[in-house]
Amino acid sequence: MSSESETTGDSAATSAVNGGTAEPEKKPRSFLRELPILILVALVLSFLLQTFVARVYLIPSESMEPTLHGCAGCTGDRIVVEKIGYRFGEPQPGDVIVFRGPDSWSQDFVSTRSSNVVIRGAQELGSLVGLVPPDENDLVKRVIATGGQTVECCDDQGRILVDGKPLDEPYVVMDFPFVPGSQACDTALKSARCFGPVTVPDGHLWVMGDNRSNSADSRYHVGDDMQGTIPLDNVIGKAVFIALPPARMGTISSPDIQGK
Template identity: 90%
Template sequence: MSSESETTGDPAVAPTTTDATKQEKKPRSFLRELPILILVALVLSFLLQTFIARVYLIPSESMEPTLHGCAGCTGDRIVVEKIGYHFGEPQPGDVVVFRGPDSWSQDFVSTRSSNVVVRGAQELGSLVGLVPPDENDLVKRVIATGGQTVECCDEQGRILVDGTPLDEPYVVMDFPFVPGSQACDTALKSARCFGPVTVPDGHVWVMGDNRSNSADSRYHVGDDMQGTIPLDNVIGKAVFIALPPSRIGSISSPDIQGK
C-alpha cells in the first residue's frame, strides 16, 4: 500500500493564493474612473456655487475705490458668500451682490448664444461656475433695511437713517455739498440730496461707494419699490477680493449706523 496521500484536482491548473490575491488587487483602469471623477467634481462645484460661495466679476465703476471696475482697469473678482443670509438678513454696511429688478435691468443684454446647442452648453457651464449667470448681477452697499427711513443730507452733507448721520469712511468720490451755496435748501441744489424714503419690510436700500457715479437706489427711487431691493433678489455678501493678486484681501463691512 502506498504511503503517499491522494490529491484532488490538477495542481498545474488550480490557481495559487498569490495569483488570486493579485487578481483581487488589480487596480481599475484610470480611464474607466475618469468620467466618475469628473461627474463628482461637477456635482461638488454645483453645490458649492449654488449654496456656499461663488466668484463674480461685475464690471462697474459704482464701487470705486472699494472694488475696481473702472474702464480700462483690471476688474476685481469677488468671492460672494451665500450661507450667512440663510440665517440672517443683510445689515447696513454690508457689500452685497443682487439680481437687478426689472426697472434696474432695462439696458441688460443677454450674453447667451442664439444657437440652441451653444446656449445649452453655456447654461450647463453656468451651473458649475464656468460661465457667468445670464442675469443682471449688481454690487452695492446696504445703507438701510426694512422699516428704516433714509435721506440726505444733514448740514455736513451726510446721509441720515432714522435721523442719525452715517459714518461712511469708504466714500471717496461724491457730489459737491457746500452749506449755504450748494446744499439741499439752496437754489443750486446738491446732487447728494434725496428722500426721505421709508424702506419697505423685506427690502434694503443700496448705494455705490462711488456716489458721484452710481445708478443705485437714488436713481430708481421713482419705480414701484422706491428704488429698494427685495431680499429675495440678494444673492449673498461680498467678502473677499480673489483677483487680481495685487488686490487680494477682505472687503470691509463697517457698522455704519453705530449700533
C-alpha cells in the first residue's frame, strides 16, 4: 500500500477507536472548472471599474503638448481618467478633462468598428470591459472657463482673460505669435491668439489644448450653436495620471489658473 493509503487508513482506525465516524474525503475542485467563474468575475469587476471609477485612454494627437504626448505614428501617452470626483462636484478651470465631442466636434470622426456583425459584437463587448476603445469621439482638453464666465484673448501681454483677469498658464509652451504694437489684437497683422469675448452658457465649459498653436478646441468651434463650449453632460472624467510609457509616468497637474 502507498503511504497515502496508509495514512488514510490510520485516520479511519483512530476515528473508530474514538467512537467517531470517518468523514468522507473532499475532492479538490478542478481549476479548469473554476476558471470560467474567475474570468466572469474579472470581467464584471473590469466593467464596473471602467464605467464608474476610472478608465485608461490613449492620447492620439499633439493638441496637449507638452503636458500630454501624442502624435500620428508614435507611442502616445496612456492616461488614467477618474470618474468619481465629478459626481460630487464640477470641473474647475485648470483641470484636464476627457469628454465626448459634441456633434460639431465630431464631423470628421470615423468609426473604428468592423462591418462584420460578429466582429463588431466582439468589439462592443471588449469595449465594455476596457479591452477595446469606445467607439466615440473622446477628446482631452484643459478647462479654461466655466458657466457664466466671459473668456477672451488677449491682454497687452498676450494672455487669456476670464472675467477681465489674466490667466496664469505655465503649461503653455507653444502658442501663436503675439507682438505688442505689431502683431496683437488691434493691429493690421492680427495675432491668431485673439478671440472673443464669449460668455460661457450655464452648464457648459470653455476648453483649450495646451498646444495653443495646434489644437482644434473651443476657439475652432466658436461658430457652432454652443459658441464652441461643451456641455457638462459630455464630460467623462478628470485626467489624473500618465500610466504609460514608463518614462513619462506621473501625475497630471491641475493648477489654479485663475488665482484668488
